[in-house]
Each structure stands twice: as C-alpha cells, then as structure tokens.
Amino acid sequence: MTVIELRRMLDPDERELRARVFRLLHHAFLIIGVGVAIEDTARQQPFPQEAMTWITALVALFFFGEWLARLATAPTPRHYLFSFNGLIDLAAAWCVPGALIAGVAPGQASVAGMVWSLKLIRHVSGFSIVGRVLKNELGTLLSVLLVFAMAMLLASTAVYLAESAGQPNTFGSLPAALWWCVVTLTTTGYGDAVPVTVVGRVIAGMVMILGIAILAMLAGILASGFAAEIRRRDFLNNWEMVAGVPLFRAQGAAVIAEVARRLRPKRLAAGAVLMRKGDPGDCMYFIVEGEVEVAIEPEPVRLGVGAFLGEMALITGAPRVATVTTRLPTQFLILDIADFRELAGRHPEMITAIEAEAARRRGK
Numbered sequence: 001m002t003v004i005e006l007r008r009m010l011d012p013d014e015r016e017l018r019a020r021v022f023r024l025l026h027h028a029f030l031i032i033g034v035g036v037a038i039e040d041t042a043r044q045q046p047f048p049q050e051a052m053t054w055i056t057a058l059v060a061l062f063f064f065g066e067w068l069a070r071l072a073t074a075p076t077p078r079h080y081l082f083s084f085n086g087l088i089d090l091a092a093a094w095c096v097p098g099a100l101i102a103g104v105a106p107g108q109a110s111v112a113g114m115v116w117s118l119k120l121i122r123h124v125s126g127f128s129i130v131g132r133v134l135k136n137e138l139g140t141l142l143s144v145l146l147v148f149a150m151a152m153l154l155a156s157t158a159v160y161l162a163e164s165a166g167q168p169n170t171f172g173s174l175p176a177a178l179w180w181c182v183v184t185l186t187t188t189g190y191g192d193a194v195p196v197t198v199v200g201r202v203i204a205g206m207v208m209i210l211g212i213a214i215l216a217m218l219a220g221i222l223a224s225g226f227a228a229e230i231r232r233r234d235f236l237n238n239w240e241m242v243a244g245v246p247l248f249r250a251q252g253a254a255v256i257a258e259v260a261r262r263l264r265p266k267r268l269a270a271g272a273v274l275m276r277k278g279d280p281g282d283c284m285y286f287i288v289e290g291e292v293e294v295a296i297e298p299e300p301v302r303l304g305v306g307a308f309l310g311e312m313a314l315i316t317g318a319p320r321v322a323t324v325t326t327r328l329p330t331q332f333l334i335l336d337i338a339d340f341r342e343l344a345g346r347h348p349e350m351i352t353a354i355e356a357e358a359a360r361r362r363g364k
C-alpha cells in the first residue's frame, strides 16, 4: 500500500471501501477497549482476567499502530503531532503502555484505556460545531457565568451568616456554604445541607429561582448559537452546490446567495424512487451529483449533474407527468413551491429559462 493510499484509508471523510472497513474496525476496537476498561473494575467479572488483559493489549496495539501510521503519512508530521486530533491519538496510543511503564498492574492498566473514547471526536462532524459555537458565544457565556459566580459568592456568604451558628457542621465555613450554593444553584439539591432559619430559607428560595433562570439563559444562548452555526454551515454547503448548477451560475453571486438560503439538500441511494407519475408536486429538484431516469414514452430520459426536474407540476399545477428513479447515488437540492413562486417574482428571467425547458420537454 502506498503512502497516499494509507492516508486515504485513515481519512475519516473518505468513502472508499478500505477506509470504511478501517473505520468499522476502529469503532469496534474502541467499543471493545472501553467496554473492557469498564468491566475490569467490576468486582464480579464474567470473563477470565487473562482474556481481558489480552484484549486490552490488542486494542492498545491497534491504536498505537494507527498513531504511527498517521504520523508516517501526515504531510507535516510535526503539525500533526501537536494538532488537537494528533494529541488525542498520542494519548490513545500511549495511555495503556504508559500506565504499564509507570508500574500499574496489567489488570488495572486497562482503565487508562478510557482515553480511547476521545478518539470519537474525529469521527463526529458535530464536534467542530460545538467548538465554533463556544467560540462565537464566548463573551455572552462568560457574562452569564460571571452572574452565576457573583450570585454564588453573595448567596453563600448570606447563608453562612444565617446558618453557621445553628448548623456549624454543614454551614460552618464559607467553602461549606459555597458547596451548598453550587448544589442549589445548579438545581441538583443533594439534601446534605438544608437551611433551617427563616433568613436561610428565603435565601435558598431566591438561589433556587436564580439557578433555573441562569440555566435557562445558558440553554437559550447555546441553542441560538447552534441554530445560527448550522444555518451558516448549510448556507456554505448549499452555496457550493448551487453555484455548480448552470442555471444559477448564469445568474451571478447575488442570486446564488438568495437561492442557497432557500434550497435544502436531499440525498438518495441508487435505485430509489424520487417521485411517481400522478403524485401532486409541491417542489422541484436540481441534481448536483449522480443521475436519474425519467420514465417517459417511448424512451426513458436520463438527467445528470446540473439538470433540474419536477418543474412541470409547479408551472402547470397538474400532477407529476412521469416516475423518476435514481440510477446512481444522487444529491439533489430541493426548491419548495412557495420559494419557487417568490423567486419567480424577484428573478423572472430565471423562471423563464425553467419554463422554456419545461415547454421543450413537453413538446418532445
């Protein structure tokens, strides 16, 4: 296997068979390794200890080999070594061998394998969104956390003053009152410390309500941050796909941006039915990848990248005139009827081009 082939096999976005098989093995090893680490700490073990140790060794060897392969195939090994994923791979490769070198008994070294769970970060695309949302919302989040910290300090001081005399064991110091405050503000409420004075209870009530308000604020900030980030990502993905459709490319950047906001992507496997003859039509499709077959008489017609379909039902209001099936895995962009009408008002020239093609197809 060449270096380039090996690099492709390790690429988490690669779709070729070898890369898929590698990912399958990787995830299987990860689940088994973490499972063994959890199981190894149980008092009653259903499997013999020796077998567990061998499995841990095998998983550790796999992740060590993966780290070496990534290091050897990285375009700039130094950059990989100190990158976020590189550091996780390094930790995953060395956690169990490191524990053994440090003198931990083989039966207990497997617990270090919990580090392997971090390796999933590379394979979950949503994690990069989490990072970006936290970065975008850092200022707002920090101000809420600051309110949280101030409320905690003031409330714990007040409850300490109110309760320390009567309950020296639970509220006898500020750190103890701070612990109570964190447990109450986060709405956890272990019940290990409970104010008994009237003032203490009034403070507790205010802290509980404040806790809910602060958590709601944090949830709101994160939810709107996620929604904005996902919209931005979809817009960028759509932009690239829309710009690949000749009809839109001809209209220029402003139209592409407007259309990209309205279209939603849809992917179908080969052989799937996109629409059936006689169905009502409430959207049209643009093909950005793949190929479809339109079942019309006397000969079926194939439409490929850049073509559009489903426009006739939108123009005439009549049901679909043909059944359409995908011949290859196909990526579509969908334009809903409401957006079609709105675009028709704003960019009549674009809709005229679609209507001209529909008329040509009808005349065939």
Ligand code: CMP
Residues within 6 Å of the ligand: 275, 281, 294, 296, 301, 303, 308, 309, 310, 311, 312, 313, 314, 319, 320, 321, 322, 323, 324, 361, 362, 364
């Ligand atoms: P619609 O009638 O909404 O749904 C079926 C679609 O098949 C139709 O719109 C057209 O987009 C497409 N279609 C129908 N006839 C032809 C043709 N002769 N050539 C290419 N596409 C066609």
